[in-house]
Amino acid sequence: MHSNKFDNLRESLGAYLDVQTTLSVLGWDQEVHMPPKGAARRGRQLATLSGIAHRMLTNPEVGKAIAELEDDDTLSHDARALLKEARYEYDRATKLPEAFVTKLAEEQSKAYEVWVQARRMNDFHLFQPNLETIVELLRQKADYYGYEDTPYDALLSDYERGMTTARLREIFSGLREKQSALVERIVASGNAPECAWMDQEWDETKLWEITMRALTEMGFDFDAGRQDKSVHPFTTNFGLKDVRVTTRFEPRDPFSALTGSLHEGGHALYEQGYLESDERTFLADAPSLGIHESQSRLWENLVGRSRPFWKRYGPVYREAFPEQLKGVSDDDLFRAINRVAPSLIRVEADECTYNLHVILRFEIEVAIIEGDLSVTEVPEAWNAKMKDLLGLEVPSDDKGCLQDIHWSHASMGYFPTYALGNLYAAHLGEKIREELTDLDAQIESGDFTPLLAWLREHIHHIGRRKLAQDIIEEATGPEATAEPFMRYLNSKYGEIYGL
Amino acid sequence: MHSNKFDNLRESLGAYLDVQTTLSVLGWDQEVHMPPKGAARRGRQLATLSGIAHRMLTNPEVGKAIAELEDDDTLSHDARALLKEARYEYDRATKLPEAFVTKLAEEQSKAYEVWVQARRMNDFHLFQPNLETIVELLRQKADYYGYEDTPYDALLSDYERGMTTARLREIFSGLREKQSALVERIVASGNAPECAWMDQEWDETKLWEITMRALTEMGFDFDAGRQDKSVHPFTTNFGLKDVRVTTRFEPRDPFSALTGSLHEGGHALYEQGYLESDERTFLADAPSLGIHESQSRLWENLVGRSRPFWKRYGPVYREAFPEQLKGVSDDDLFRAINRVAPSLIRVEADECTYNLHVILRFEIEVAIIEGDLSVTEVPEAWNAKMKDLLGLEVPSDDKGCLQDIHWSHASMGYFPTYALGNLYAAHLGEKIREELTDLDAQIESGDFTPLLAWLREHIHHIGRRKLAQDIIEEATGPEATAEPFMRYLNSKYGEIYGL
Numbered sequence: 001m002h003s004n005k006f007d008n009l010r011e012s013l014g015a016y017l018d019v020q021t022t023l024s025v026l027g028w029d030q031e032v033h034m035p036p037k038g039a040a041r042r043g044r045q046l047a048t049l050s051g052i053a054h055r056m057l058t059n060p061e062v063g064k065a066i067a068e069l070e071d072d073d074t075l076s077h078d079a080r081a082l083l084k085e086a087r088y089e090y091d092r093a094t095k096l097p098e099a100f101v102t103k104l105a106e107e108q109s110k111a112y113e114v115w116v117q118a119r120r121m122n123d124f125h126l127f128q129p130n131l132e133t134i135v136e137l138l139r140q141k142a143d144y145y146g147y148e149d150t151p152y153d154a155l156l157s158d159y160e161r162g163m164t165t166a167r168l169r170e171i172f173s174g175l176r177e178k179q180s181a182l183v184e185r186i187v188a189s190g191n192a193p194e195c196a197w198m199d200q201e202w203d204e205t206k207l208w209e210i211t212m213r214a215l216t217e218m219g220f221d222f223d224a225g226r227q228d229k230s231v232h233p234f235t236t237n238f239g240l241k242d243v244r245v246t247t248r249f250e251p252r253d254p255f256s257a258l259t260g261s262l263h264e265g266g267h268a269l270y271e272q273g274y275l276e277s278d279e280r281t282f283l284a285d286a287p288s289l290g291i292h293e294s295q296s297r298l299w300e301n302l303v304g305r306s307r308p309f310w311k312r313y314g315p316v317y318r319e320a321f322p323e324q325l326k327g328v329s330d331d332d333l334f335r336a337i338n339r340v341a342p343s344l345i346r347v348e349a350d351e352c353t354y355n356l357h358v359i360l361r362f363e364i365e366v367a368i369i370e371g372d373l374s375v376t377e378v379p380e381a382w383n384a385k386m387k388d389l390l391g392l393e394v395p396s397d398d399k400g401c402l403q404d405i406h407w408s409h410a411s412m413g414y415f416p417t418y419a420l421g422n423l424y425a426a427h428l429g430e431k432i433r434e435e436l437t438d439l440d441a442q443i444e445s446g447d448f449t450p451l452l453a454w455l456r457e458h459i460h461h462i463g464r465r466k467l468a469q470d471i472i473e474e475a476t477g478p479e480a481t482a483e484p485f486m487r488y489l490n491s492k493y494g495e496i497y498g499l
Numbered sequence: 500m501h502s503n504k505f506d507n508l509r510e511s512l513g514a515y516l517d518v519q520t521t522l523s524v525l526g527w528d529q530e531v532h533m534p535p536k537g538a539a540r541r542g543r544q545l546a547t548l549s550g551i552a553h554r555m556l557t558n559p560e561v562g563k564a565i566a567e568l569e570d571d572d573t574l575s576h577d578a579r580a581l582l583k584e585a586r587y588e589y590d591r592a593t594k595l596p597e598a599f600v601t602k603l604a605e606e607q608s609k610a611y612e613v614w615v616q617a618r619r620m621n622d623f624h625l626f627q628p629n630l631e632t633i634v635e636l637l638r639q640k641a642d643y644y645g646y647e648d649t650p651y652d653a654l655l656s657d658y659e660r661g662m663t664t665a666r667l668r669e670i671f672s673g674l675r676e677k678q679s680a681l682v683e684r685i686v687a688s689g690n691a692p693e694c695a696w697m698d699q700e701w702d703e704t705k706l707w708e709i710t711m712r713a714l715t716e717m718g719f720d721f722d723a724g725r726q727d728k729s730v731h732p733f734t735t736n737f738g739l740k741d742v743r744v745t746t747r748f749e750p751r752d753p754f755s756a757l758t759g760s761l762h763e764g765g766h767a768l769y770e771q772g773y774l775e776s777d778e779r780t781f782l783a784d785a786p787s788l789g790i791h792e793s794q795s796r797l798w799e800n801l802v803g804r805s806r807p808f809w810k811r812y813g814p815v816y817r818e819a820f821p822e823q824l825k826g827v828s829d830d831d832l833f834r835a836i837n838r839v840a841p842s843l844i845r846v847e848a849d850e851c852t853y854n855l856h857v858i859l860r861f862e863i864e865v866a867i868i869e870g871d872l873s874v875t876e877v878p879e880a881w882n883a884k885m886k887d888l889l890g891l892e893v894p895s896d897d898k899g900c901l902q903d904i905h906w907s908h909a910s911m912g913y914f915p916t917y918a919l920g921n922l923y924a925a926h927l928g929e930k931i932r933e934e935l936t937d938l939d940a941q942i943e944s945g946d947f948t949p950l951l952a953w954l955r956e957h958i959h960h961i962g963r964r965k966l967a968q969d970i971i972e973e974a975t976g977p978e979a980t981a982e983p984f985m986r987y988l989n990s991k992y993g994e995i996y997g998l
Contacts, residue, residue, distance in 0.1 A: 014543070015547045015550075018543050018544045018546075018547035018548070019547065019548070019551070021540070021544060022521060022525060022544050022547075022548060025524060025525060025528055025544075026521060026524060029524055029528065033725060033727075034741060035721065035722050035723055035724055035725055035740070035741055036722050037720070037722045037723040037740035037741070038723065038737060038738060038740050038741030040738075040740065041520070041737065041738030041739075041740060041741060041778065041779070042737070042738075042741070044513070044517050044779065045517045045520060045521050045524075045737070047517075048514045048517035048518065048521075049517070049518070049521060051514075052518070052551060221536070222534065223534050223535050223536045224534055224536040224537065225534055226532060226534055228532075238537060238540060238541070238544070239537060239539075239540030239541075240540075241534070241536035241537050241539065241540060242533060242534055242536070242537030242540060242541070279540065280540070280543065
């Protein structure tokens with residue numbers, strides 16, 4: 001039973017989510033279409049709308065309605081679930097003063113524009129003052145939220161509810177050792193795939209068509225979404241029926257557009273897969289970024305970097321690029337897209353080194369936020385860690401600490417969720433292979449319906465009714481650890497590199 | 500001197516305009532990019548934001564601040580100008596209850612989606628219930644605004660401040676007679692240009708490049724705007740530095756994309772040309788749609804359909820389409836783009852018949868609003884008037900009463916401004932030719948700087964400081980009438996058709 005009071009609360013929060021999704025439209029447009037001189041005014045629009053959204057959510061009437069409804073025993077199960085999330089959002093939002101939220105949105109918009117320029121001009125010093133402001137604001141944010149152990153815990157909670165810095169240090173120290181050891185064995189094997197043929201021209205129009213084909217086969221609904229190009233691939237939604245992905249083209253790279261689309265497509269299938277009855281509520285959302293990332297990594301890696309996938313897409317690639325791929329087999333393509341080599345750019349990193357990129361950023365972020373590292377020292381620290389973790393010299397900041405969009409979006413505590421995504425995906429992968437025994441044949445024939453149905457049932461439809469860790473545990477059995485991921489890596493790369 | 504109170508009011512109204520320009524982003528995206536299933540949620544977003552904007556403007560604090568500042572003698576000239584417009588907007592907005600504004604936005608969004616479908620399926624009955632709702636709401640709106648003579652006066656005032664239905668009837672009856680007489684003489688002359696060559700394939704990519712070249716030469720700043728494609732060309736802005744135009748391609752028509760771009764480009768130059776110091780205020784705006792349309796029609800017709808323009812763009816077209824334009828001269832192109840022939844589609848109508856399309860819609864709208872015509876009777880009335888005014892049979896509603904976007908946007912009283920735009924443009928054209936004696940040579944050499952500078956000074960920079968009629972009168976001398984427009988038509992088409 002829904003009380004009138006509940007319907008009113010639901011409508012108030014729906015209107016709040018209309019403003020939030022409108023902010024997403026402004027953000028999408030900013031990165032995909034906005035002309036450069038439009039940035040200043042866009043910053044004002046984002047700031048104004050953020051302030052409005054904040055006022056709507058923190059309206060004392062909302063708090064009063066939540067408190068009253070919490071005493072109402074007649075509410076349905078779904079209504080209770082929504083009320084719980086309303087409580088969570090309200091409590092978090094009321095901790096941040098409106099002036100602070102407006103200020104953060106303004107500085108974020110400025111920082112983004114400067115970051116784009118700084119990256120283009122390869123000049124960290126251009127971005128440094130903006131990053132300093134962002135860090136200062138993030139420390140304030142942590143103070144407003146409150147924390148027990150470290151301010152980084154508070155920032156983390158924006159992205160991975162229930163996760164702590166201490167737990168991450170634990171998981172990451174284990175991962176670091178095991179992944180490093182595997183990478184060492186791979187490099188020592190001398191069995192690197194032949195990839196010289198990759199260094200050719202790859203027509204963007206043809207690559208684009210392949211990405212559109214892959215998205216369609218995965219089950220992305222183009223009547224409820226679209227794909228565009230942007231500097232950094234991302235997914236956003238303005239509702240369940242308007243989910244937008246972007247991808248990008250890297251020169252002389254036949255794979256980056258496709259892996260970008262598979263990755264963002266994985267996110268998008270999640271967002272197109274929430275329950276329609278949850279539209280315009282907090283429940284049509286993921287409980288954490290880590291579980292969101294499990295969906296993108298599952299499609300990008302467990303599907304898109306699998307041998308059966310390349311039995312299907314090998315012929316597609318050779319038809320699009322007959323000249324460039326003369327004599328390149330499905331297996332050559334499979335091995336090339338799975339080549340392991342320490343590299344500078346996170347989004348292009350292979351599965352074996354990817355988490356090392358995350359660990360690098362995690363350590364820098366914690367040090368900045370805890371005051372052990374100044375923003376001025378970031379490039380130096382970055383470059384030292386890149387040497388330490390991946391054995392690489394960073395030639396310039398655009399390939400180093402300027403490569404990622406996140407800090408310009410005032411996001412710290414976000415990167416660890418990428419590694420958690422890999423771990424969750426590996427958990428899901430083991431269970432899915434148990435239940436869908438024909439998975440390889442399905443992938444090879446382009447029939448992703450059973451896989452998508454499994455994800456819809458066990459992940460997508462749940463929305464925010466449960467925490468990430470609980471969803472993974474209930475879907476797969478054991479508590480999430482690094483073990484399945486290491487089993488996956490060791491098995492796959494042991495075979496490829498003949499270890 | 501700006502008082503603190505004035506700065507606060509200015510900021511409140513600036514935030515209101517942030518929401519308004521955000522609504523423009525939502526609207527632009529809806530027509531350019533949104534996937535079809537996104538419509539329902541977009542309707543909610545538009546409704547929520549419209550309601551928020553309405554509440555911001557009608558906040559009693561705003562009214563109080565305006566009233567207090569009206570007694571402040573220390574305000575600068577510009578502050579007074581802004582205050583006057585604030586009073587105008589506040590008074591108008593407070594006449595409309597918030598629930599009404601929200602309802603109108605919702606119905607508008609629904610009607611737009613249905614109109615797109617109805618037009619595609621050529622089925623007026625699909626759109627009829629939506630149009631009935633819109634008409635009912637527009638009558639209510641007129642009642643809220645209040646009027647003396649007819650509710651149509653109230654609707655008109657949204658688009659052409661100071662204009663009346665009676666005055667339009669007067670102007671239009673004169674125009675109708677004179678334009679009909681001219682069209683009769685043209686048809687009777689037997690001197691129709693040879694246009695059979697137009698009926699070929701015209702590559703969209705090449706046409707697109709020509710439109711981009713033309714916009715660039717006109718002075719459109721692509722760092723402060725962009726061009727896209729949409730069903731119906733339009734211009735919108737999210738600030739002075741983010742002005743967006745769209746154009747469209749008609750099959751087997753070499754001109755429609757270019758005339759679309761020149762037309763919308765004329766609007767866009769106006770919007771990029773407001774004073775920077777007026778950004779985020781009511782002053783960075785046109786005082787009426789008629790004067791806005793004078794800018795688009797000036798660029799589309801007085802420039803883009805002139806002989807010197809085709810001395811420049813003839814070679815451009817022949818380079819892009821050497822096969823299709825074998826043996827077609829600059830003069831052939833000039834004559835073809837100025838061919839006069841009664842046709843069904845307003846946006847493709849020639850200069851001699853265009854106003855007749857406007858008069859048709861004006862008469863239907865007045866009859867609907869005044870209750871003399873039911874929505875069910877619209878197709879029949881439309882078709883009868885099309886026969887009467889232009890001598891044409893309407894084969895289907897998509898080429899008849901479903902062709903225009905406006906009613907689906909809940910815009911009635913809008914169409915007359917298209918005709919006023921032609922009249923104002925003719926006034927401006929006569930004055931500009933007096934002052935820029937080298938205009939033809941400038942157009943031929945692609946130097947539009949003097950023309951744009953003239954428009955910036957006499958029209959664009961004024962923003963909303965004066966009413967349309969006053970701007971035209973001060974820029975050109977006489978009060979706006981139909982005389983300069985008829986002189987322009989008679990002279991140009993007398994020459995082309997050897998009358």
